[in-house]
Amino acid sequence: MTSITVEASQLTRIYGGREAVSDVSFTLKKGEVLGFLGPNGAGKSTTMKMLTGNLAPSSGAVKICGIDMMDNPREAKALIGYLPESPPLYREFTVDEFLTIAARLHRVSRSHIKKAVQVAKERCGLTEMGKRLIENLSKGYQQRVGIAQAIIHNPMVVILDEPTVGLDPIQIRDIRALIKELGGEHSVILSTHILPEVEMICDHVQIIHKGQLVFNGAIDVLKQQRHSNRLLVGFSHPPAAEALLLIPGVQQVETLASGLLRITHTEGANPTEALMHAAVSNGWGLHQINPDQTSMEEVFVQLTFQDQAA
Amino acid sequence: MILNIARKELKSLFVSPMGWIILALLQLVFGAYFFQGVDQYFQVMSGVMRPEERMGVTEFVGKNIFSIASFVMLFAVPLLSMRLISEERRAQTLTFLFSAPLSLLEIVLGKFLGLVAFLSILILLIAGMMFSLNLWAEIDFGYIIANLLGLWLLVASFSALGLYVSSLTQQPVVAAIITFVALFGLLLLDHFLAGDPGSLITHFSLMRHFEPFSRGLLDTQDFVYFLLFIITFLILTVRRLDADRLRG
Numbered sequence: 285m286t287s288i289t290v291e292a293s294q295l296t297r298i299y300g301g302r303e304a305v306s307d308v309s310f311t312l313k314k315g316e317v318l319g320f321l322g323p324n325g326a327g328k329s330t331t332m333k334m335l336t337g338n339l340a341p342s343s344g345a346v347k348i349c350g351i352d353m354m355d356n357p358r359e360a361k362a363l364i365g366y367l368p369e370s371p372p373l374y375r376e377f378t379v380d381e382f383l384t385i386a387a388r389l390h391r392v393s394r395s396h397i398k399k400a401v402q403v404a405k406e407r408c409g410l411t412e413m414g415k416r417l418i419e420n421l422s423k424g425y426q427q428r429v430g431i432a433q434a435i436i437h438n439p440m441v442v443i444l445d446e447p448t449v450g451l452d453p454i455q456i457r458d459i460r461a462l463i464k465e466l467g468g469e470h471s472v473i474l475s476t477h478i479l480p481e482v483e484m485i486c487d488h489v490q491i492i493h494k495g496q497l498v499f500n501g502a503i504d505v506l507k508q509q510r511h512s513n514r515l516l517v518g519f520s521h522p523p524a525a526e527a528l529l530l531i532p533g534v535q536q537v538e539t540l541a542s543g544l545l546r547i548t549h550t551e552g553a554n555p556t557e558a559l560m561h562a563a564v565s566n567g568w569g570l571h572q573i574n575p576d577q578t579s580m581e582e583v584f585v586q587l588t589f590q591d592q593a594a
Numbered sequence: 595m596i597l598n599i600a601r602k603e604l605k606s607l608f609v610s611p612m613g614w615i616i617l618a619l620l621q622l623v624f625g626a627y628f629f630q631g632v633d634q635y636f637q638v639m640s641g642v643m644r645p646e647e648r649m650g651v652t653e654f655v656g657k658n659i660f661s662i663a664s665f666v667m668l669f670a671v672p673l674l675s676m677r678l679i680s681e682e683r684r685a686q687t688l689t690f691l692f693s694a695p696l697s698l699l700e701i702v703l704g705k706f707l708g709l710v711a712f713l714s715i716l717i718l719l720i721a722g723m724m725f726s727l728n729l730w731a732e733i734d735f736g737y738i739i740a741n742l743l744g745l746w747l748l749v750a751s752f753s754a755l756g757l758y759v760s761s762l763t764q765q766p767v768v769a770a771i772i773t774f775v776a777l778f779g780l781l782l783l784d785h786f787l788a789g790d791p792g793s794l795i796t797h798f799s800l801m802r803h804f805e806p807f808s809r810g811l812l813d814t815q816d817f818v819y820f821l822l823f824i825i826t827f828l829i830l831t832v833r834r835l836d837a838d839r840l841r842g
Contacts, residue, residue: 337693357697361694361695374687376609386694389696
């Protein structure tokens with residue numbers, strides 16, 4: 285078998301003449317975690333609905349492990365676990381009852397249902413909640429039940445739409461660990477608008493903006509974009525910009541509102557050492573120097589902004 | 595798979611007091627009518643002189659119960675069917691079913707069967723009461739079975755219509771009202787068109803097709819009518835749900 289688990293080709297969805305998602309194509313391999321990023325209303329959820337067969341694409345195709353979602357929806361859906369934006373929970377049932385129903389509907393064989401429910405509860409930290417009514421659980425626990433229902437049948441592909449919304453920081457950490465763990469044997473697609481989350485748990489990132497894929501690549505590529513050729517320097521007695529420009533490698537000096545100086549240097553020639561020497565010998569009172577990393581947010585804004593300008 | 599969904603529907607009726615209360619109240623009504631029927635049988639029959647006016651206890655009591663049962667179901671079914679899909683739509687749990695490896699037909703049939711199974715409990719209770727007459731009297735089993743079958747088909751038709759209406763809206767109450775009005779209209783078509791008995795429209799009346807059953811008559815025409823009625827609304831429901839997927 286091929287190791288490609290999800291293959292989306294030229295997915296397009298038109299809502300009332302407006303393209304909510306246009307021409308989105310990507311593939312996902314087994315064991316990868318794919319992060320779906322994008323501002324609100326960018327088409328993340330729409331794409332996910334199409335991947336899970338909840339929405340028919342206007343054009344394009346989805347293949348799950350080589351099975352076409354349009355032609356064989358049942359076989360394809362059996363390979364997917366899906367947590368939509370709002371967790372689909374029958375509030376009148378207890379956690380155990382609900383997970384049992386989920387297991388049955390996902391064709392877990394009769395003899396394995398009990399075990400599957402047990403394992404799913406353990407993985408999502410719900411072991412003590414089995415007898416509680418879903419209605420009475422807090423939002424965070426409901427979210428966990430939602431994740432448990434998505435992984436109960438041990439699917440090849442787990443699709444999570446904003447899985448960490450409404451959780452407290454400790455729960456978020458647990459869920460992230462769980463997603464990383466899932467990434468080992470399953471493929472995971474998750475959408476979020478929390479950027480550090482993507483940085484922490486995803487191997488691949490896609491940024492979607494106004495229905496279009498503006499970035500698709502490994503997380504390392506995105507991280508590299510952050511390493512800039514800028515330094516942030518703080519002096520107690522800042523010298524004139526001209527004096528700094530004399531130091532080899534320095535291209536540009538800019539004074540920030542905080543009193544720090546942003547020094548842009550030529551690519552590859554890092555003037556940090558020279559700067560320190562100069563600072564010491566001239567008594568500028570250097571108290572801070574560090575590389576000025578662009579945050580993920582900035583990369584994100586750049587990418588989505590470029591698209592707007594184009 | 596269909597059975598799993600039916601099981602889930604049945605379970606959700608019984609985890610809330612709703613299912614139990616409806617069962618208890620309806621059984622109270624049917625029990626009261628049954629009791630009254632048995633009680634009055636001797637009084638009425640002893641007053642009847644001419645032999646052609648005499649009737650058996652089965653028919654006397656049965657008539658009472660089956661006519662009230664069909665009338666009561668007219669209110670009970672919309673209340674039970676209203677939540678089937680509209681509630682899931684509102685709570686956004688339909689996604690759960692759509693994402694599971696199920697076809698739409700399985701989902702619809704499962705929901706339909708779940709409701710019909712619940713209503714069958716009521717019908718079985720009525721059957722139990724009627725057959726208990728056999729302890730004291732010789733009863734007409736054919737008459738009772740025809741009536742039970744008719745009632746069952748009638749209730750299943752109500753459910754199919756209720757299920758369809760429930761798929762049209764997000765508000766369970768709206769679904770209940772529309773279902774009730776539609777059923778009421780279909781039941782009374784006969785009544786409205788009493789002056790024009792040959793009219794084609796009267797053939798659509800549910801009552802007209804239920805009535806032979808209540809006389810103990812099994813006619814394939816009526817069977818076919820009920821079956822077509824059920825199939826039509828189930829297919830309409832599937833199509834409505836499919837439109838969700840296509841239109842979003």
